[in-house]
Amino acid sequence: xxxxxxxxxxxxxxxxxxxxxxxxxxxxxxxxxxxxxxxxxxxxxxxxxxxxxxxxxxxxxxxxxxxxxxxxxxxxxxxxxxxxxxxxxxxxxxxxxxxxxxxxxxxxxxxxxxxxxxxxxxxxxxxxxxxxxxxxxxxxxxxxxxxxxxxxxxxxxxxxxxxxxxxxxxxxxxxxxxxxxxxxxxxxxxxxxxxxxxxxxxxxxxxxxxxxxxxxx
Numbered sequence: 001x002x003x004x005x006x007x008x009x010x011x012x013x014x015x016x017x018x019x020x021x022x023x024x025x026x027x028x029x030x031x032x033x034x035x036x037x038x039x040x041x042x043x044x045x046x047x048x049x050x051x052x053x054x055x056x057x058x059x060x061x062x063x064x065x066x067x068x069x070x071x072x073x074x075x076x077x078x079x080x081x082x083x084x085x086x087x088x089x090x091x092x093x094x095x096x097x098x099x100x101x102x103x104x105x106x107x108x109x110x111x112x113x114x115x116x117x118x119x120x121x122x123x124x125x126x127x128x129x130x131x132x133x134x135x136x137x138x139x140x141x142x143x144x145x146x147x148x149x150x151x152x153x154x155x156x157x158x159x160x161x162x163x164x165x166x167x168x169x170x171x172x173x174x175x176x177x178x179x180x181x182x183x184x185x186x187x188x189x190x191x192x193x194x195x196x197x198x199x200x201x202x203x204x205x206x207x208x209x210x211x212x213x214x215x216x217x
């Protein structure tokens with residue numbers, strides 16, 4: 001089976017969406033809330049980037065903004081909405097809402113035309129791509145409109161990833177920056193998505209399970 005890789009226009013769209021999102025992180029309350037899982041020091045860095053640093057970071061080969069593609073419960077709720085919402089009667093928001101709509105439109109187009117590329121630029125599952133492609137673009141935007149928390153910073157809880165992106169990922173040296181971007185993409189694509197919430201993880205850590213014993217002859 002052959003796969004059609006991303007075209008240059010796909011990367012230009014990714015960069016444009018990333019740049020718009022980074023800009024909103026410095027000026028928009030809703031965008032700032034979408035990055036709250038990022039550690040305070042890193043949040044301070046990403047919201048104080050210079051224009052040139054933001055341009056370098058925006059050139060990563062994947063979307064820095066996430067539509068919570070791996071949250072099956074949320075997307076089951078969104079896509080199960082059969083009430084036929086009218087996109088033009090939903091509350092019209094600010095630049096943050098327009099970015100969310102533009103991003104979803106881009107995602108929908110790729111899901112229909114080249115899901116392989118969509119999986120590369122946002123680490124989505126094939127099932128998610130197929131679900132998105134089944135909707136009309138207006139139906140998708142209308143169904144997603146009531147979910148103000150849909151958009152968030154990708155892997156905001158992954159400190160190692162964001163240290164890499166906010167250090168070498170904005171370096172002036174083109175070779176160092178490119179290597180950091182490719183390494184970050186690999187981390188996004190190969191690291192498993194978060195499957196255990198923090199309370200469960202803490203509870204598991206506190207449980208007193210039986211220890212391993214070596215059987216004696």
